[in-house]
Amino acid sequence: MRRKCYTKYAAAQAFFLILTWIGALQVSAQNKSGRYVNPFGVMSVTAGVGVAYYMGDLTDGVNMKHLGLGPSISLGGLYRLTERVSARGELRFYKVSADQKYSKNAQNNLSFKTFNPDINLGIQADLFSFNSQPRINPYLFGGIGFTLLSPKAKIDGEWHSLAPLRTEGIKYKRLPLVFTAGIGVSIKTTERLSLGLELCNNFLNSDYLDDVSTVYPNPDQLPSDLARRLSDRSPEIGLEPRQPGWNRGSAKSKDSYLFFQVRGTYLIGNRQQAIERRKTRCPKF
The missing domain is CATH 1.20.5 (Single alpha-helices involved in coiled-coils or other helix-helix interfaces)
Structure with missing residues (x-):
């Protein structure tokens, strides 16, 4: 011992x-x-591009052949508060999809795709201080924001927006909160430009990213024939219609989506640095 x-x-x-x-x-x-440069107020612009991965009711594990990956893009900025801590804000776009025919619940035959924007504000904490000028700097970050839900499904060769159809008999919020947490590493390539990698998980305060959450509703309570067809798609594969109250999804855990991105950060500086640069410029003749 x-x-x-x-x-x-x-x-x-x-x-x-x-x-x-x-x-x-x-x-x-x-x-x-x-x-020494006063870190407070130092600003940087950021951009990222990578892939997005969906985790929700239409998946029951990682299927390497059918991951349903889509693109993710982010644009934002950093506003330094201390040597190691910065405020962080981003506008992001992501696309994800899933199809139950590749899952254990293939009998339900549900599927979706979505292309959504989200906005996020938070805090980033670097391992090394700003004035130590590290070449490699790992960091953690977290934040809160909103995303717009716009799930769609395809039937008879056409894509239809699912939220207005109320396929589970309820009207859900289309602008839920998103809680973000992740890790990354930044590598300084020039005095102002850094490149790096970032892994970010986004936890929705909603279970309707995929339009699936609870149970099959009574078909008579749905607003249209299209809503009834997209609510229960088992008959399309030769199965009996699902009975009202049968599990369509699981509300025990809410949906989330994951980003893996290559990122660039460009240092703009602050007012003090701009004054210093003007002083060092050669006079014009």
């Missing part, structure tokens, strides 16, 4: 020493530069 405790203590101590050594290198880089 003592040997195990000593091994854990030694490993923790070694990890702490490695972090201390890395931090010392960063401080050394700062000292060599010979100048």
Whole structure:
């Protein structure tokens, strides 16, 4: 037991020493530069492109052949508050899809696709300080925002918006909250430009990203024949219609979507830096 405790203590101590050594290198880089910049108010613009992955009622695990991946794009900015902490805001667009014929619930025969915008505000915390000028800087971030739900399904060769059809007999909110959390790493390529990778999970305060959540409704309560057909698609594959009250989805867990992006960050600077740059410009003759 003592040997195990000593091994854990030694490993923790070694990890702490490695972090201390890395931090010392960063401080050394700062000292060599010979100048300190007040981090507050330093601004950067950000952009990202990658893939989006859906997790919800129409999937029951990761199917490597049918991931339903779609594109994700983000545009935003960072406003530095301290040496390690920045406010962060982004406008993002993502596309995801799923089809139950590739899942264990193929008998329900439900499917969807969606292309949505979302907006997110939050905080990013860097491992290394701004003035240490690290070349590689891992970070964590979290935030809150909104997304617009616009699920669609295809029938008879045409795509139809599902939310107005109320396929489960209820009207759900189409602008739910989104809670975001993720990790990333930024690699400085020039004095102003950094490139990196980021993994971000987005947790919806809704179970209707895919238009599926609870049980099959009474068909007589649905507004149209199209709504009834898109609510229960089992007859399309030769099965009996689902009975009202049978599980159509599961409201126990809400939907989410994942981003994996390649990102660029361009440092604009702040007012103080702009004044310093003007002072160093060559006079015009």
